[in-house]
Amino acid sequence: MARRLDRDVLAGVVLAGLGGYVAWRALGWDILTEDGPGPGFFPLGYGTLMVALSALLVLRALLQPRPAEEEADPGGHWRALATWAAFAGAAFVMQWIGFVAGFALLSAFVVVFVFERGWVRGAVVGFSAAAVFWLVFERLMGVGLPAGPWGF
Amino acid sequence: METFAALGHGFAVALQPVNLFWCFVGCFLGTIVGVLPGLGPAATIALLLPLTFGMDPTGGVIMLAGIYFGAKYGGSTTSILLNIPGEASSVVTCLDGYQMARKGRGGAALGIAAIASFVAGTFGIVALTLLAPPIAEFALSFSSPEYFALMVLGLSLVVVLGGSSLLKALLSLLFGLWLTSIGTDLFTSQSRFTFGSSFLLGGIDFMVIAVGVFAIAGVMESIRAREENTPIPVPNRLRELMPSWAELKACRFAFLNGSVTGFIVGVLPGAGSAIASFIAYGVEKAVSRHPEKFGTGVPEGVAAPEGANNADSGGAMVPLLTLGIPGGGSTAILLSALVVWGVKPGPLMMTESPEVFWGLIASLYIGSVMLLVMNLPLVPLFAQILRIPVYVLFPLIFGLALVGAFGVSDNPMNLMLLAGFGLLGYVMAQFGFPPAPLILGFVLGDAMERAVRQSLTMSMGDPAILVERPLSAVMLGLAVLVLISPLLGRLLRRRRAGATA
Amino acid sequence: MQRRHLLAAGGTLALAGLVRPARAAWTPSRPIEFVAHNGPGSGPDVFARALISAIEQDKIYEGRMQVANRVGGGGATAMNYIMERRGDPHVVGVWTSLWMSLPLVQAEARSQVTDMTAIARVAIEPAVVIVRGDSPYRSLADFIEAAKARPGQVRQSGGSPTARDALVRQLLMAHTGARWAFISFPSGGERMSALLGGHVDMMIAEPAEIREQVRAGRLRILATATATRLPLLPDVPTLAEAGFPINDVIQARGLVAPPGIPEEAVAFYGDLFRRMSEGPAWAKYVEDNQLQSAFLSPADTAAFFRDYQVQLRDVLQTGGVRLAR
Numbered sequence: 001m002a003r004r005l006d007r008d009v010l011a012g013v014v015l016a017g018l019g020g021y022v023a024w025r026a027l028g029w030d031i032l033t034e035d036g037p038g039p040g041f042f043p044l045g046y047g048t049l050m051v052a053l054s055a056l057l058v059l060r061a062l063l064q065p066r067p068a069e070e071e072a073d074p075g076g077h078w079r080a081l082a083t084w085a086a087f088a089g090a091a092f093v094m095q096w097i098g099f100v101a102g103f104a105l106l107s108a109f110v111v112v113f114v115f116e117r118g119w120v121r122g123a124v125v126g127f128s129a130a131a132v133f134w135l136v137f138e139r140l141m142g143v144g145l146p147a148g149p150w151g152f
Numbered sequence: 153m154e155t156f157a158a159l160g161h162g163f164a165v166a167l168q169p170v171n172l173f174w175c176f177v178g179c180f181l182g183t184i185v186g187v188l189p190g191l192g193p194a195a196t197i198a199l200l201l202p203l204t205f206g207m208d209p210t211g212g213v214i215m216l217a218g219i220y221f222g223a224k225y226g227g228s229t230t231s232i233l234l235n236i237p238g239e240a241s242s243v244v245t246c247l248d249g250y251q252m253a254r255k256g257r258g259g260a261a262l263g264i265a266a267i268a269s270f271v272a273g274t275f276g277i278v279a280l281t282l283l284a285p286p287i288a289e290f291a292l293s294f295s296s297p298e299y300f301a302l303m304v305l306g307l308s309l310v311v312v313l314g315g316s317s318l319l320k321a322l323l324s325l326l327f328g329l330w331l332t333s334i335g336t337d338l339f340t341s342q343s344r345f346t347f348g349s350s351f352l353l354g355g356i357d358f359m360v361i362a363v364g365v366f367a368i369a370g371v372m373e374s375i376r377a378r379e380e381n382t383p384i385p386v387p388n389r390l391r392e393l394m395p396s397w398a399e400l401k402a403c404r405f406a407f408l409n410g411s412v413t414g415f416i417v418g419v420l421p422g423a424g425s426a427i428a429s430f431i432a433y434g435v436e437k438a439v440s441r442h443p444e445k446f447g448t449g450v451p452e453g454v455a456a457p458e459g460a461n462n463a464d465s466g467g468a469m470v471p472l473l474t475l476g477i478p479g480g481g482s483t484a485i486l487l488s489a490l491v492v493w494g495v496k497p498g499p500l501m502m503t504e505s506p507e508v509f510w511g512l513i514a515s516l517y518i519g520s521v522m523l524l525v526m527n528l529p530l531v532p533l534f535a536q537i538l539r540i541p542v543y544v545l546f547p548l549i550f551g552l553a554l555v556g557a558f559g560v561s562d563n564p565m566n567l568m569l570l571a572g573f574g575l576l577g578y579v580m581a582q583f584g585f586p587p588a589p590l591i592l593g594f595v596l597g598d599a600m601e602r603a604v605r606q607s608l609t610m611s612m613g614d615p616a617i618l619v620e621r622p623l624s625a626v627m628l629g630l631a632v633l634v635l636i637s638p639l640l641g642r643l644l645r646r647r648r649a650g651a652t653a
Numbered sequence: 654m655q656r657r658h659l660l661a662a663g664g665t666l667a668l669a670g671l672v673r674p675a676r677a678a679w680t681p682s683r684p685i686e687f688v689a690h691n692g693p694g695s696g697p698d699v700f701a702r703a704l705i706s707a708i709e710q711d712k713i714y715e716g717r718m719q720v721a722n723r724v725g726g727g728g729a730t731a732m733n734y735i736m737e738r739r740g741d742p743h744v745v746g747v748w749t750s751l752w753m754s755l756p757l758v759q760a761e762a763r764s765q766v767t768d769m770t771a772i773a774r775v776a777i778e779p780a781v782v783i784v785r786g787d788s789p790y791r792s793l794a795d796f797i798e799a800a801k802a803r804p805g806q807v808r809q810s811g812g813s814p815t816a817r818d819a820l821v822r823q824l825l826m827a828h829t830g831a832r833w834a835f836i837s838f839p840s841g842g843e844r845m846s847a848l849l850g851g852h853v854d855m856m857i858a859e860p861a862e863i864r865e866q867v868r869a870g871r872l873r874i875l876a877t878a879t880a881t882r883l884p885l886l887p888d889v890p891t892l893a894e895a896g897f898p899i900n901d902v903i904q905a906r907g908l909v910a911p912p913g914i915p916e917e918a919v920a921f922y923g924d925l926f927r928r929m930s931e932g933p934a935w936a937k938y939v940e941d942n943q944l945q946s947a948f949l950s951p952a953d954t955a956a957f958f959r960d961y962q963v964q965l966r967d968v969l970q971t972g973g974v975r976l977a978r
Contacts, residue, residue, distance in 0.1 A: 011583045015323055022330055022345075029342055034805075035834070036609030039337040039344060042601040043330070050326045057319055076376035077582075083375050084575055087368065087550055091567035094554075103554065107547035114375060115543035125544055133551050141185065144721060145558055191693075198693035202706065292850035296836075336727050339837045341758045341814050341974065350729035350761040357724070421842040475849065476865045477842045481695070484842070488699055491861075491941050498865020563725050606836050610852070612805050 008061035012054040019050025098148025104130035162514030178215035182222020189556030192239040194481030196223035209493040214515040221519040228265040236367040240426035241461040244433040248453025256385035259393030259535035265458040270524040272459030275411035276466020288474040291419045296606035301627035303600035308631040309434030310589045321589045328593025351565045364573025365587045372578040380542040393532040403455040410459020418467020421479040425464040432460035679917035684717035688746040690731035701747045711932035732764035738911040742918035754815040760977040771955035773926040774907035777947040780878040793875045793895040800831040807833040810844040810853040817904045818857035823972030824899040860943040923951045
């Protein structure tokens, strides 16, 4: 089966599910009251529309299968997702190790693993990027960045 | 004539060297702090306000005007260079601004943003000077049905904003509508889609979504496509860092469109500069002779929204100065600052304290010019950011996004949401769903839901109220035209093709 | 923001508080964090900055004070944060009436002001009932009569159903049997535009936001929603004087600290805000914004919280708002 078709069907099914969920929740709230439309009025509308349009997307994908688009560089996805995982991980641990340490580690990871520029460059970029951010935002502009156990 | 004499007097005060100096300081600080993603104009003014306390009222008001304009201006820089929307109204600027930067026209895009801001900003102030009282009355005639029609008109622009597949653009829009319902319902205090989390009671912050879907997802996409192998060209010659004559000429209509759209939307207390910038971009694309090129880096795509964003500043001052009504966050804080100095914006301000009124307006003019003079020389400098090797630039984008999320709220939940929306944006791109309609839905959906519910409460459930008022009927008619425009276009083309065959 | 340090310091100080004789005065050893539940430029944020500025101008406390914006959950995030900082005397939350209504109506909002350490109430925000200057309603009774004659067709603009303006409407409707529509708008500017534009007929606003329009004759005040007449508006009757003796719904602002902070720290803050509320800088702020300075000591503030929640529960139930707890 063509890859493109798989994607549209998958997206359509997921969005139809979301639309169904939205409409179902909306039915639990007031739709129309004597004080005017309630909190369920609007979500019921767009939830239903979402189901209808997703069904259309799935139908279209099934009826008009398009030729497969070859993925030229499947490794690219993993690269992007690894970067995202590093970003999310760094964002998550910042509440304990602080912004500076988290950001330094994230920057170093991107340099060393994603762009393969070697450990030395990674350390330099990580350290200086974190230092510059700390100086500019924490010291100069007073944006409250989360601090680690060592005070920054 | 009286107006001009009073304004002249205002200029005489504002042009004193010491006041010029404070205006400069205000513009400078406003721009710098406004550049930070997450710190929109309201936050920037709030943070810098204490600096102006203790100054004499004239100097203080003038510096404040500088901060206000500077903060409005600052948002475009990161949008263009790094694809990080600096504030809500700069999201649309990303679409073509960042693409221009990638084609080596980053300096030109910054220059166009500066010039558009100046032109439209000045237009806004001129309109404020000449038309403030009648325009304010016009704004008051806008009731909920008119706001509903305005939001529908805005949402209909999805047809223009979406990429190749209208169906996917619409689904993206509906997803944005869902995101905007998350939180506490204003009318009933019912919590919706909070999944039991107290954090979500207040809804999701716009900046977290925009920065995630644009900046984080953009970096991921670049990494996937290994774009570091095709570096961004940055011209060496100063002249090539500035907008070319051809580019400026292409923006002629955009300057006008941005000015008028931004001013009119800015006057309405229930609409914001984000809405103004979206509508200006949509209009620009709808009337363009080459709409298919939008999104690939056309200068009009930068000029229209940036112009609208700044004309909005002048527009928002209309209800503030003539009626004492703050239209949004930044004018609300401006109002509270003016009160500290004993300046009382309201219907009597123009007659009772003309010197303050006209002094403030004169300093707005000066702030606008100052901003242009200050920012144009900075353009080549900022453009150099693109020379930074990608492996350093991407971590910097991550860092700015994180700081921006912190600037919005010092809460770890926001960082996780930021990461979540980054992933969402990336997945959407892989599945061919355009991100701009999502943002459009998020910005307008909330306002539209409110307007519908307000209208129906007013009419005691009769939906006719939405269409029977003349202004709303006109706007809804326009929306229908926009919605069927792709069909019309296709029909015309088919007929033409049939004729030639 | 050196959170870990603050926590560590808080822990040690709490311990020290137990060992040291109770009379020893406590002073902050770190910057004091003023927690505002909304972003820079918002009402709570501006108010927090005004408090700091009044304290600094009158030189009541000269250490560092900073505003921390704990945004999210429509206020719940800031309240949760105060609860999480148990024992930390370097954090104070700037509360508004919202802090009391939120946990009552939202199941998700689990933090309660009554579980925190009460520090002070500093201001009361009075409210007035206004109509357009050219409106046919010369008195509140006129308005109520019109609402009785055309149920649902007379309108009031306001915000959230748990805010004061909505509560006063509920009480008035319950008292008179009249019924009128309530149209919610998210910002004060929009509520005012709707009134000035003639799309609604009545609004309950704070005196500061309507002063200039009243002077210009575009708005008219029918009554003050307060227990006594306002000094600035000596000719305007209170609701009770206008013939509608309903409960007074107070909208107040003040400060709380996390639970479990040392007695000495409570005394320090109580003293700090008492002296602030007696200073000239605060007096100017109150005057500029037409508030009522209304300082309450920590013990009285705690009692105020309890009474207020009982009253609020009552009013919300009258108004048919669903309560979460």
